Amino acid sequence: MTTLSSAPVAPLLTRLFAEADANPPTRSPVFAGTTGDGHQLMMRSKTEYRDFYAKLKDYALAVSPEVGGLLYMLARATNARAVVEFGTSFGLSTIYLAAALRDNGGGQLITSEFEPAKIARAKANLAEAKLVDLVEFREGDALKTLAVDLPETIDLLLLDGAKALYSDILDRVEDRLRPGAILIADNADYCPEYLERVGDVANGYMSMPFTDDVELSIRLG
Numbered sequence: 001m002t003t004l005s006s007a008p009v010a011p012l013l014t015r016l017f018a019e020a021d022a023n024p025p026t027r028s029p030v031f032a033g034t035t036g037d038g039h040q041l042m043m044r045s046k047t048e049y050r051d052f053y054a055k056l057k058d059y060a061l062a063v064s065p066e067v068g069g070l071l072y073m074l075a076r077a078t079n080a081r082a083v084v085e086f087g088t089s090f091g092l093s094t095i096y097l098a099a100a101l102r103d104n105g106g107g108q109l110i111t112s113e114f115e116p117a118k119i120a121r122a123k124a125n126l127a128e129a130k131l132v133d134l135v136e137f138r139e140g141d142a143l144k145t146l147a148v149d150l151p152e153t154i155d156l157l158l159l160d161g162a163k164a165l166y167s168d169i170l171d172r173v174e175d176r177l178r179p180g181a182i183l184i185a186d187n188a189d190y191c192p193e194y195l196e197r198v199g200d201v202a203n204g205y206m207s208m209p210f211t212d213d214v215e216l217s218i219r220l221g
């Protein structure tokens with residue numbers, strides 16, 4: 001058995017995904033009256049993301065269970081001890097990553113979110129999962145909160161906040177990524193700047209599109 005496959009984590013994730021499915025973000029007024037092009041523009045904006053996500057504060061916007069499983073496996077496979085997450089929301093991906101840290105023997109997960117109500121929900125979920133001791137919640141814009149006080153070396157980086165900022169967040173953590181560190185970027189298609197950067201071996205990365213819009217990369221030595 002693993003932390004992920006046993007109680008309290010497994011039944012908690014089942015419940016949280018069921019709640020997320022019952023309240024899809026497509027119900028939000030953000031999407032009502034927005035054309036496909038308008039949505040694309042919003043997702044790619046480096047200036048309007050705060051307002052966009054404020055309107056989505058009641059929605060989980062979580063990774064899929066498959067991507068969650070992938071996060072757990074990658075963190076286990078690399079024996080990750082130091083993990084940084086951009087975009088906490090209700091903490092579903094955080095639970096997968098913290099479960100992996102527990103099963104690796106412990107570690108530190110720094111996660112970042114600017115919606116105070118989401119931080120509160122994520123803390124409650126991580127407490128219910130009995131994983132909250134492994135997680136440091138940083139409230140505020142990750143452009144600032146992830147610019148300071150990072151671990152000496154980072155084993156795994158999850159990018160799942162405002163898509164347009166992926167390369168800017170990478171700027172803040174790059175010098176701490178250990179050789180072989182894993183980078184997982186959800187919906188990275190919205191950030192061509194990021195894909196171009198990790199897609200060029202001259203920049204010190206090897207990268208490929210994986211599943212469910214996930215870009216999987218490693219930091220080269």
Ligand SMILES: C[S@@+](CC[C@H](N)C(=O)[O-])C[C@H]1O[C@@H](n2cnc3c(N)ncnc32)[C@H](O)[C@@H]1O
Pocket residue numbers: 049053054060061062063086087088089090091092093094112113114115118140141142143160161162165
């Ligand atoms: C897609 S959701 C994250 C889902 C979460 N990773 C999961 O799988 O459960 C993105 C979250 O990032 C937050 N966010 C977006 N841009 C941010 C920023 N610049 N700083 C902090 N939080 C941000 C949003 O409020 C939103 O809750």
